[in-house]
Amino acid sequence: MAVQTIILGIESSCDDTSAAILRNSTILSNVTANQAIHEQYGGVVPELASRSHQENIVPVVDAAIKKAGIQLEDIDAIAFTQGPGLLGSLVVGTSFAKSFALARNIPLIPVHHMKAHILAHFIDDARSHKPTFPFLCLTVSGGHTQIVKVESASRMEILGKTIDDAAGEAFDKAAKMIGLPYPGGPLIDKYAKTGNPIAFTFSKPRIEGLDFSFSGLKTSILYTIRDAVKLNPNFIEENKVDLCASIQKTIIDILIKKLEKAVLETGIKEVAIAGGVSSNSGLRNALNEKTKEGWKVHIPKFEYCTDNAAMIAITGKFLFEEKQFANQSVAAKARMEW
Numbered sequence: 001m002a003v004q005t006i007i008l009g010i011e012s013s014c015d016d017t018s019a020a021i022l023r024n025s026t027i028l029s030n031v032t033a034n035q036a037i038h039e040q041y042g043g044v045v046p047e048l049a050s051r052s053h054q055e056n057i058v059p060v061v062d063a064a065i066k067k068a069g070i071q072l073e074d075i076d077a078i079a080f081t082q083g084p085g086l087l088g089s090l091v092v093g094t095s096f097a098k099s100f101a102l103a104r105n106i107p108l109i110p111v112h113h114m115k116a117h118i119l120a121h122f123i124d125d126a127r128s129h130k131p132t133f134p135f136l137c138l139t140v141s142g143g144h145t146q147i148v149k150v151e152s153a154s155r156m157e158i159l160g161k162t163i164d165d166a167a168g169e170a171f172d173k174a175a176k177m178i179g180l181p182y183p184g185g186p187l188i189d190k191y192a193k194t195g196n197p198i199a200f201t202f203s204k205p206r207i208e209g210l211d212f213s214f215s216g217l218k219t220s221i222l223y224t225i226r227d228a229v230k231l232n233p234n235f236i237e238e239n240k241v242d243l244c245a246s247i248q249k250t251i252i253d254i255l256i257k258k259l260e261k262a263v264l265e266t267g268i269k270e271v272a273i274a275g276g277v278s279s280n281s282g283l284r285n286a287l288n289e290k291t292k293e294g295w296k297v298h299i300p301k302f303e304y305c306t307d308n309a310a311m312i313a314i315t316g317k318f319l320f321e322e323k324q325f326a327n328q329s330v331a332a333k334a335r336m337e338w
């Protein structure tokens with residue numbers, strides 16, 4: 001019988017507590033506890049997030065093990081998100097992973113959250129094809145926006161990144177301006193479906209190279225809304241779907257334009273997207289359109305777009321093969337080098 005490796009993955013970098021069991025490259029379970037508590041505050045409150053992780057981590061891991069139909073003794077290694085993220089949140093997953101590895105005497109594998117978003121593409125999934133190296137990956141989340149050249153699971157080069165807000169942040173801040181609760185990205189996506197994407201035009205950044213900027217767009221949306229509300233107090237309610245469609249189109253145009261530039265400059269036409277914003281239907285459609293220009297595109301399944309432990313487990317598998325293990329002195333890192 002072939003040797004099997006079973007890895008437990010733990011993710012706790014922001015407001016989702018997640019645990020996954022991976023056998024070789026197949027996900028057996030991927031359980032996530034979302035923290036609804038932050039909605040009322042319009043953003044993630046770090047202290048509350050940390051406390052919720054402490055409450056959730058053991059039940060979530062238990063549920064993942066049960067759902068996978070394995071025994072505790074079957075786990076060969078534990079991989080966890082070391083960073084980047086909220087320190088108080090990361091510490092919960094890190095401490096849990098360290099204790100677990102110590103108690104079970106198994107390897108402890110620290111994982112970089114953003115690299116994990118990219119490597120989620122290598123989870124076995126009959127419905128999609130895995131990217132072949134080298135490929136470009138647009139990683140778009142609540143905290144990051146990057147174009148990464150992925151040469152192997154361990155060799156990744158950042159070609160461009162945001163100099164201010166991340167794409168997810170742009171969605172969330174715009175959503176807040178039109179009175180939508182946090183996180184507003186998915187709601188903009190939902191309302192955009194019935195709106196007119198060219199009803200409003202917002203200013204786009206004029207930034208050279210492959211870097212991104214979203215702070216100007218934020219101001220442009222703010223001024224458009226402010227001026228219109230002065231003339232019509234019901235402006236937002238009456239134009240909600242058109243505002244959402246126009247905001248979404250502008251963000252996607254910015255992202256796609258830079259991807260086009262990266263494809264041109266590198267000659268690499270194999271393109272993937274990753275991170276929370278990659279679940280945006282407009283972005284997925286825009287990328288699919290690019291296949292007409294000869295791009296080979298890779299779009300993750302929805303459950304592997306937003307934060308999840310399956311991506312931590314698959315990254316753990318790559319690092320397990322390279323024996324990239326940590327000892328008990330490993331610490332969570334809010335900022336983590338690439």
Ligand code: KG4
Binds near residue numbers: 141280
């Ligand atoms: O990767 P992720 O789950 O967490 C971070 O590592 O940040 O990304 C969360 C971000 C949030 O800003 C959220 O609004 C955005 O992803 N997001 C979306 C959609 N789903 C999640 N943005 C636009 N459209 C969506 N469908």
Ligand code: ZN
Binds near residue numbers: 113117142275
């Ligand atoms: Zn993330």
